[in-house]
Amino acid sequence: MHLRIALLAGDGIGPEVIQEAVNVLDAVGEVGGHTFEYMPLLIGGAGIDAHGTPLPNETLQKALTCDAALLGAVGDNKFNKLAPSERPEAGLLKIRAELGGFANLRPAIAYKALANNSPLRHEITEGADIMFVRELLGGLYFGEPRLWDKQLRRAHNTMVYTQDEVERVARIAFDIAAKRPKKKLTSVDKANVLECSQMWRFVVDQVANEYPNVTVEHQLVDSMAIHLMTRPRDFDVVLTENLFGDILSDESGVITGSLGMLPSATVGGKVNLYEPIHGSAPDIAGQGKANPIGTILTAAMMLRISGGLETEAKGIEDAVVQVLEAGYRTPDILSRNVDGQHAVDTQLMGRLLVDLV
Amino acid sequence: MHLRIALLAGDGIGPEVIQEAVNVLDAVGEVGGHTFEYMPLLIGGAGIDAHGTPLPNETLQKALTCDAALLGAVGDNKFNKLAPSERPEAGLLKIRAELGGFANLRPAIAYKALANNSPLRHEITEGADIMFVRELLGGLYFGEPRLWDKQLRRAHNTMVYTQDEVERVARIAFDIAAKRPKKKLTSVDKANVLECSQMWRFVVDQVANEYPNVTVEHQLVDSMAIHLMTRPRDFDVVLTENLFGDILSDESGVITGSLGMLPSATVGGKVNLYEPIHGSAPDIAGQGKANPIGTILTAAMMLRISGGLETEAKGIEDAVVQVLEAGYRTPDILSRNVDGQHAVDTQLMGRLLVDLV
Ligand SMILES: CC(C)[C@H](C(=O)O)[C@@H](O)C(=O)O
Ligand SMILES: CC(C)[C@H](C(=O)O)[C@@H](O)C(=O)O
Numbered sequence: 001m002h003l004r005i006a007l008l009a010g011d012g013i014g015p016e017v018i019q020e021a022v023n024v025l026d027a028v029g030e031v032g033g034h035t036f037e038y039m040p041l042l043i044g045g046a047g048i049d050a051h052g053t054p055l056p057n058e059t060l061q062k063a064l065t066c067d068a069a070l071l072g073a074v075g076d077n078k079f080n081k082l083a084p085s086e087r088p089e090a091g092l093l094k095i096r097a098e099l100g101g102f103a104n105l106r107p108a109i110a111y112k113a114l115a116n117n118s119p120l121r122h123e124i125t126e127g128a129d130i131m132f133v134r135e136l137l138g139g140l141y142f143g144e145p146r147l148w149d150k151q152l153r154r155a156h157n158t159m160v161y162t163q164d165e166v167e168r169v170a171r172i173a174f175d176i177a178a179k180r181p182k183k184k185l186t187s188v189d190k191a192n193v194l195e196c197s198q199m200w201r202f203v204v205d206q207v208a209n210e211y212p213n214v215t216v217e218h219q220l221v222d223s224m225a226i227h228l229m230t231r232p233r234d235f236d237v238v239l240t241e242n243l244f245g246d247i248l249s250d251e252s253g254v255i256t257g258s259l260g261m262l263p264s265a266t267v268g269g270k271v272n273l274y275e276p277i278h279g280s281a282p283d284i285a286g287q288g289k290a291n292p293i294g295t296i297l298t299a300a301m302m303l304r305i306s307g308g309l310e311t312e313a314k315g316i317e318d319a320v321v322q323v324l325e326a327g328y329r330t331p332d333i334l335s336r337n338v339d340g341q342h343a344v345d346t347q348l349m350g351r352l353l354v355d356l357v
Numbered sequence: 358m359h360l361r362i363a364l365l366a367g368d369g370i371g372p373e374v375i376q377e378a379v380n381v382l383d384a385v386g387e388v389g390g391h392t393f394e395y396m397p398l399l400i401g402g403a404g405i406d407a408h409g410t411p412l413p414n415e416t417l418q419k420a421l422t423c424d425a426a427l428l429g430a431v432g433d434n435k436f437n438k439l440a441p442s443e444r445p446e447a448g449l450l451k452i453r454a455e456l457g458g459f460a461n462l463r464p465a466i467a468y469k470a471l472a473n474n475s476p477l478r479h480e481i482t483e484g485a486d487i488m489f490v491r492e493l494l495g496g497l498y499f500g501e502p503r504l505w506d507k508q509l510r511r512a513h514n515t516m517v518y519t520q521d522e523v524e525r526v527a528r529i530a531f532d533i534a535a536k537r538p539k540k541k542l543t544s545v546d547k548a549n550v551l552e553c554s555q556m557w558r559f560v561v562d563q564v565a566n567e568y569p570n571v572t573v574e575h576q577l578v579d580s581m582a583i584h585l586m587t588r589p590r591d592f593d594v595v596l597t598e599n600l601f602g603d604i605l606s607d608e609s610g611v612i613t614g615s616l617g618m619l620p621s622a623t624v625g626g627k628v629n630l631y632e633p634i635h636g637s638a639p640d641i642a643g644q645g646k647a648n649p650i651g652t653i654l655t656a657a658m659m660l661r662i663s664g665g666l667e668t669e670a671k672g673i674e675d676a677v678v679q680v681l682e683a684g685y686r687t688p689d690i691l692s693r694n695v696d697g698q699h700a701v702d703t704q705l706m707g708r709l710l711v712d713l714v
Contacts, residue, residue, distance in 0.1 A: 075549065089549040119587045124476040140516060141550055148552040153520035155556035159497060163510035190600070192432065192446045193498055195505040199512035223636075225608035226616065229586065230476045243547070247604060251582035259583065279580075 003307050005070055006063035006271070007038045008095070011045040011088060012280025013290035013346075014072025020292035020350030021070065021299040027354045028303065028312045039066060043095060044074025044088035044280070054091025060098055068306040069099060069273045070299065073280035083148075088280075096136055100269025102165070103172040104245065105301070106132040106262065106277060108252035110232070113324035116335045117257030120229060128232035128255050131180070133173035134245025136266055138165050139196075141242050159196050161241065166203040170239060172268060174211040177237040184215045184236035188224050188244050200241060221248070228252050253277065258332040260291030263298035265305055274302045288345035291330040293320055296353055312357075319356035328352055360664050362427055363420035363628070364395045365452070368402040368445060369637025370647035370703075371429025377649035377707030378427065378656040384711045385660065385669045396423060400452060401431025401445035401637070411448025417455055425663040426456060426630045427656060430637035440505075445637075453493055457626025459522070460529040461602065462658070463489040463619065463634060465609035467589070470681035473692045474614030477586060485589040485612050488537070490530035491602025493623055495522050496553075498599050516553050518598065523560040527596060529625060531568040534594040541572045541593035545581045545601050557598060578605070585609050610634065615689040617648030620655035622662055631659040645702035648687040650677055653710055669714075676713035685709055 007022070009015040025036045041059040048054050054074070063069050074088040084090060110118070110125040118125050143158030170187075177185040187204040189197035201218055208216045219227065221244045228235065228248060232255050240248060253259045262277035276294035284290060297320060304313035324333075327340045330349050334341060344352070364379070366372040382393050398416040405411050411431070420426050431445040441447060467475070467482040475482050500515030527544075534542040544561040546554035558575055565573045576584065578601045585592065585605060589612050597605060610616045619634035633651030641647060654677060661670035681690075684697045687706050691698060701709070 080548075084548070084550055084552060084555055087549060093550070119477050119481040121476055121478055140547075143513065146552050148556045154517065155553045156500065156515055156517040157551045157553050158513055158515055160511065160513040190603075191437075191441070192444060193441055193450070194514045195441060195503050196512045196514050198441055199505045222603045222607040225582070225604050226610055229608065229611045246547075246579045247582050247601075250579040251586065251608065253583055254586045 001307055001309065002035045002037070003068060004037045004039065004066045005068050006066040007040045008043045008059070008063070008069060008071040009040065009046070010043050010072040010074040010280060011076050012073055012282040012285040014074070014280055016286065016288070016346050017276065017290050017292040017295040018070065018072040020346060021295040023350050023354050024296050024316060024357055025299050027357050028316065031357070032309070032312060034307070034309065043071070043091045045076040045079060047091055048079065048088060054086070054088045055094045060095060063095065063099065064271060066271055068302050069095070069271055070302060071273060071275040072295065073276070073278060075280040076282050093141060096266065096273060097142065099271040099273050101266035101273050102135060102137045103169050103268045104134040104136040104264055104266045105176070106134060106249040106264045108132065108249065108255050108262065110255050111321065111324055113321070114257045114261070114333060116338050117333050119254055124230070125232060125255050130232060130235045130252060130255070131176060131237045132245055132249040132252070133169065133176065133237060133239045134249060135165070135169045135241050139242035159194070161196055161200065163199060163203050166200050167207055168268065170204050170207040173237050173239040174207055174214055177214045178211055180236055182236040183213055186235050186238045187216065187218050188221050188238060188240040188248065189218065190221050191218070192220060196241070204239065224248060225251060249277065258291060260294050260330065260332045261297070262294050263301050265298070265301040267305060272302070272306050274298045288347060289331050290346045291332045292346050292350050296320065296350070315357050316353070319353050322356055323349070323352050358664055358666065359392045359394070360425060361394045361396065361423045362425050363423040364397045365400045365416070365420070365426060365428040366397065366403070367400050367429040367431040367637060368433050369430055369639040369642040371431070371637055373643065373645070373703050374633065374647050374649040374652040375427065375429040377703060378652040380707050380711050381653050381673060381714055382656050384714050385673065388714070389666070389669060391664070391666065400428070400448045402433040402436060404448055405436065405445060411443070411445045412451045417452060420452065420456065421628060423628055425659050426452070426628055427659060428630060428632040429652065430633065430635060432637040433639050450498060453623065453630060454499065456628040456630050458623035458630050459492060459494045460526050460625045461491040461493040461621055461623045462533070463491060463606040463621045465489065465606065465612050465619065467612050468678065468681055470678070471614045471618070471690060473695050474690050476611055481587070482589060482612050487589060487592045487609060487612070488533060488594050489602055489606040489609070490526065490533065490594060490596045491606060492522070492526040492598050496599035516551070518553055518557065520556060520560050523557050524564055525625065527561050527564040530594050530596040531564055531571055534571045535568055537593055539593040540570055543574050543576055543592050543595045545576050545578050545595060545597040545605065547578050548575070549577060553598070561596065581605060582608060606634065615648060617651050617687065617689045618654070619651050620658050622655070622658040624662060629659070629663050631655045645704060646688050647703045648689050649703050649707050653677065653707070672714050673710070676710050679713055680706070680709050
């Protein structure tokens with residue numbers, strides 16, 4: 001099979017983790033006779049530096065012609081003074097909107113080999129395997145009106161959803177839940193305060209009627225922030241609106257032990273968008289300290305979802321488990337006082353995975 | 358000294374935990390010659406049941422004449438079908454607004470005796486002592502317009518702040534930070550996406566200029582959800598807008614180990630409002646299973662802040678530590694496989710504390 005991939009390396013550690021993912025993809029392609037064609041495109045701070053905009057028109061137009069888009073990370077402290085609409089992150093939000101994917105899938109998994117890396121006790125995390133389905137194109141991120149009125153010394157943002165927007169993302173979450181062993185869906189909202197959430201809960205209950213085999217529960221976002229830490233194993237698929245998903249999926253990164261391990265896939269639009277959960281980490285950029293596993297697992301999700309290459313995707317995921325069990329660790333997952341660990345840099349971690357796939 | 362206290366027991370476990378707090382207050386009063394006068398008032402589901410409204414007018418009018426208000430909890434599943442504006446929680450939000458306190462202080466402390474109760478490892482939580490300052494009258498909770506338009510099949514809420522609203526809560530947070538040993542303030546926002554947050558950050562930086570001795574940092578809400586779990590000891594005073602504070606302070610409950618332990622105080626308005634963090638827990642109401650410590654520590658905050666009784670407040674807090682160290686545990690803080698624990702019910706826990714203050 002052949003995949004044309006928009007390569008949006010972005011800022012900070014973006015380019016170096018993307019490079020390792022490309023190496024792994026190439027290795028997979030060589031073994032299986034698949035060809036991956038990459039189209040490197042500028043986004044984020046890199047777009048601002050080269051063209052004065054975080055999403056150059058060329059990037060968007062070319063990405064729209066691709067089969068999938070693989071993104072590293074965007075953001076740099078040097079742009080902190082810019083308004084939200086001009087920052088690197090605006091490029092990310094715009095490409096999310098234009099590619100159209102509204103369901104952001106974020107697995108949070110407890111790896112046995114990393115049991116010591118989580119601040120949570122082993123007996124709490126053991127066996128945890130959660131799939132977040134975060135709505136990605138609605139809510140406060142995109143809601144209008146939005147403004148910081150410097151004359152009036154007042155700012156506002158709008159949380160807004162239509163029932164159709166809730167329905168389509170709920171349906172994706174239920175489809176996923178229906179295929180998983182536990183068949184459980186937890187929908188998160190703040191229905192005791194927000195009208196948006198009340199509607200969200202109503203629509204989720206409606207969609208639930210179509211999935212009699214899936215168990216549904218509703219949790220308030222504040223309680224859920226606790227439950228994810230005290231009993232992560234009780235959750236299976238977790239459905240959230242945009243901002244709640246941003247917060248809770250990051251929080252759940254502590255189940256795995258490092259943000260650097262976490263992949264994501266955004267589906268449902270014109271071109272699926274694949275991005276690791278971690279940020280651009282400008283403080284460690286270019287030093288070989290970044291963990292490429294999050295991006296490599298993101299590439300695996302791309303092979304599975306956009307390429308239909310389940311075996312190859314599983315192969316990468318198994319290779320990650322093997323490398324971790326053999327003790328290889330980038331700095332973010334190196335634990336003190338644990339024997340049998342081998343410190344490696346970004347490139348060596350990538351090479352180890354290339355050798356195994 | 359004399360305090361007139363509006364007693365808003367509310368729903369579920371509210372009445373039983375309030376009763377224990379009253380018993381402790383009376384004991385403190387007797388020892389020190391202080392008199393506490395209680396005015397029991399209906400709120401939440403109790404208000405709906407008796408008068409068809411979650412905040413009966415009499416409750417509000419009388420509470421406004423008191424020196425302080427002590428609230429148990431509101432909410433019951435039987436009202437889940439009502440619109441947010443008619444639910445028990447609406448009574449809570451309305452009394453918060455009318456009493457006018459905008460700074461909700463929520464300590465999250467790691468008790469040595471409860472080290473095994475947290476899902477977090479002991480070495481992570483040891484010594485953690487965070488004071489959240491949550492803005493309580495702004496943001497999505499109160500923002501207009503807000504509507505679920507069933508015709509248009511669309512819902513929206515408004516996140517809104519004025520610079521003055523940010524400034525006044527920031528000033529309270531800085532005042533608190535300036536008096537604590539670490540003198541550090543962490544302000545939480547989502548400034549890479551929201552205009553509200555961008556303004557928030559700007560105002561916090563302005564206020565910071567008045568407090569040269571306080572170290573300030575800004576964290577994004579998603580990253581903060583991680584940091585609070587991986588390095589809680591690095592935080593001192595944490596300043597947030599309303600919803601972020603709701604989520605993060607609940608999440609930080611896992612540092613202590615049980616929501617049932619956590620107090621709060623809301624200051625800055627006409628009448629200070631004191632309420633534990635936990636909810637009404639209707640599933641365990643009336644069974645003696647509720648932990649009264651959160652409410653009793655809330656009463657301690659009331660003595661300190663509204664009564665100026667620092668010694669008495671500290672006395673209650675020390676008594677709580679003693680009772681925990683002696684091994685007494687309500688069900689929520691009873692851990693398996695730990696020796697020397699004595700299971701107690703709500704009433705016995707209250708009595709033990711009465712005996713110590
Ligand atoms: C960089 C930022 C705009 C983004 C978000 O909030 O969606 C990030 O935190 C994420 O979760 O992908
Ligand atoms: C009951 C609810 C309205 C309330 C809130 O969200 O403020 C509660 O969660 C809290 O934190 O006090």
